[in-house]
Amino acid sequence: MMRPSSGLLVGLMRLLVGAYPRWLGCDPGPAQRIYFANHTSHIDTLAIWSALPPQLRATTRPVAAKDYWDKGLLRRYIANQGLHVVLIERAKEGRQGDPLQPLADALEQGESLIIFPEGTRGTAALPAAFKSGLYHLAQRFPAVELVPVYLENLHRSMPKGTIMPVPLICTVRFGTPVARIDGESKEAFLVRARDAVVAQA
């Protein structure tokens, strides 16, 4: 069952930015996955989430920065009630233990994740270099599919520093899952993962 508030969010996303899914390299199946995407706007998370079919939304949790999503009533409501996000600490200071632990917990429960491996929003159409979190998760959970996602046009719709999206037709392109190669270095893997996102652009 889709909650009315979720329906409202999805409807608003369709109206404003489209967020139409394009399943180019895989099907919207029930496999456990890490969706990883380029990051250019505050509504990226919502865009990918809206592009997923309702039954996948129930088991897919966006990973989001605590310093942004834990602020203010509306954001916290969307984050917890609507998106059911996994919050992570971005700042190096003041965090204890493994910052990836909340993600690992969610994966152990069989949930899928949406992550933005650049760690922060960029301004260009193509993503910056990836941070290593994706690599560590890929190593710890070898059975989870790694699906590259390219968000088209969102950097035009709601660029850094703006609070209102310009309505544009944005597509969410799901690519072929990235395979793991035995003995591959962390750096080589992260480059390959980024290329897989760029390939959908």
Place this chain on the structure above:
Amino acid sequence: MTPHQKFYYLMAGVAGLLTLASLIGFILGKRARSDSSRAVVDNLNSRIRAWWMMIAVFAVAFLLGKDATLLLFAFTSFFALREFITLTPTRRGDHLPLSLSFFVLIPVQYLLIGDNWYGVFAIFIPVYAFLLLPAFAALAGDTEQFLERTAKIQWAVMVTVYCVSHAPALLLLDIPGYQGQNALLIFYLLLVVQLSDVLQYVCGKLFGKTKIAPVVSPSKTVEGFVGGGLGATLVGGAMWWITPFSPWQSLGLSFIIVLMGFLGGLALSAVKRSLGAKDWGSMIEGHGGMLDRIDSVAFAAPIFFHLTRYFFSA
């Protein structure tokens, strides 16, 4: 006949036409053998299905009254502008003028119609938006291709908001002896424009040989234009009883609507291709985007509006 009775007769006529079209599509679908004829018939059938949907939406808006009709056209403008801007290269510095276009210009333009304020309706976008949008863009301090960007946004807003809004603006007109029936004029305009598009498509598929502008619009042919345009003009002339026009006046105005619709399709096709696309979008199954369906309306509506206003309104 009351306006509502006329409306129900019209709807029955349109539903009859669509039923006939659906039947023909069904039979053609059974007969199609080769892959290419299959593709043409599949496209035809999705077009017909989309027509049922569009007519249903329009009929509901009409029955709900003026506010619903304005809301329908406001959303039409919204989706058309969204398609236009998606294909237009814009820069970070265009963010403010673009936001204003969607969230201020569209609501204000349609509220002005709702408020019967013709004087401001007619100049709001060509004067105020024309001057202020580039001024706001200049505030962002990006001079890269500034004139091109300004021109593209202005063009997008003129076509998708200003021109399209002239269809529901027919509700503004005070035509002696025709009070309370203006919504039928919107129906008349849309019927002639869209029938002209459909008949040109059909005549083009059946008899089309001589291309008018192969680079701009490969599907437009002399045979299609003459056959389809003539058919739509005659039907429009025969619809004089829902308008304040005499049969001959109705024939003349229909001819102008057909001509402007054709020119609109041609000009916007050239714009679309200069932006590197074949369709404006994929919102309406079989037709392409919203703007593929209303390009002809955008050109026909302002001319039809002003001719009617000049010659028939009080």
